Amino acid sequence: MTFAAQILTLYPEMFPGPLGISLAGRALADGRWSCSPIQIRDFAEDKHKSVDDTPAGGGAGMVLRADVLARAVDHALEAQPNAPLLAMTPRGRPLSQTRVRDLAAGPGVSILCGRFEGFDQRLFDARPIEEVSIGDYVLSGGEIGAFALLDACIRLLPGVMGAASSGEEESFEDGLLEYPHYTRPQIWEGRTIPEVLRSGDHAKIAAWRKAKAEEITRSRRPDLWERHRGVPDRSPSGARRETKED
Known part of the structure; x- marks a missing residue:
C-alpha cells in the first residue's frame, strides 16, 4: 500500500x-x-x-x-x-x-x-x-x-529503513531520549569508546544503554522523565519540584 x-x-x-x-x-x-x-x-x-x-x-x-x-x-x-x-x-x-x-x-x-x-x-x-x-x-x-x-x-514505512528494528530504539519510542552512540576509531583525540560497548556482553550493554537513556532524559528533558516515571521527580539541579502535595 x-x-x-x-x-x-x-x-x-x-x-x-x-x-x-x-x-x-x-x-x-x-x-x-x-x-x-x-x-x-x-x-x-x-x-x-x-x-x-x-x-x-x-x-x-x-x-x-x-x-x-x-x-x-x-x-x-x-x-x-x-x-x-x-x-x-x-x-x-x-x-x-x-x-x-x-x-x-x-x-x-x-x-x-x-x-x-x-x-x-x-x-x-x-x-x-x-x-x-x-x-x-x-x-x-x-x-x-x-x-x-x-x-x-x-522513514517508518515498511522497507524505507534498512533493518526492521532501526526505529525501535530511538528517542521517544519508549518515552526516553536515546542513549549515546559510538563507532570506530576506538580512540579519538584521547577519548575511548566505553569499555562496556567493547565487552561483547549484550546484557551489560543493554543495561548501560538504558541507564544512559534515563540519565540523559532526566537531565535534558525533565518533562519526559516525569511522564516516563509517572511521578514528579527532581529537577536536573537536584532540587525537588514543588507539587500540590508539598
Whole structure:
C-alpha cells in the first residue's frame, strides 16, 4: 500500500523538495509513498485569485479566507476520504512519535499549510481538521512543518529503513531520549569508546544503554522523565519540584 501525501499550500513548487532525496527520495522513487501538492490559490474565485483578507477587528497582517480554504479542503477530503487532514499551526497539539507512528500506519495524510497571520477560525469549526505543532516557535509558513511531519512518517514505512528494528530504539519510542552512540576509531583525540560497548556482553550493554537513556532524559528533558516515571521527580539541579502535595 502506498502512503499518499497531499499538501495544500500556496507554494506547491516546494514539494517534494528535501523529501526527494536520501531515504524519503528513494522511497518516493520506489512508490512507497506519493506526493501530491495542491495549489490553494486554484480554489479562489475572483479574478485576482485572492486567498486572504484583513483581520476582523483590526490588526497587522492578513488572514487566510475560510471560503477559499474550504473548497481546497473539500477537494482533498474527496480525493482521500480515509486520510486524516492536519493543519500545521503553532497553536496545535505538539506532534509526538506516537502520533507519527499512527499516521505512518495509515493510508496517508493531507496537510494544510498556512501563511500570513493564519486561518479563519470558522474553517476549523466547519471541517474535520487536526491542528498540529512541531514546536514552540513561529515559522513563515506551514511547509517546513509539513516536511518534518512527512519525513517522520516516511522513514517508518515498511522497507524505507534498512533493518526492521532501526526505529525501535530511538528517542521517544519508549518515552526516553536515546542513549549515546559510538563507532570506530576506538580512540579519538584521547577519548575511548566505553569499555562496556567493547565487552561483547549484550546484557551489560543493554543495561548501560538504558541507564544512559534515563540519565540523559532526566537531565535534558525533565518533562519526559516525569511522564516516563509517572511521578514528579527532581529537577536536573537536584532540587525537588514543588507539587500540590508539598
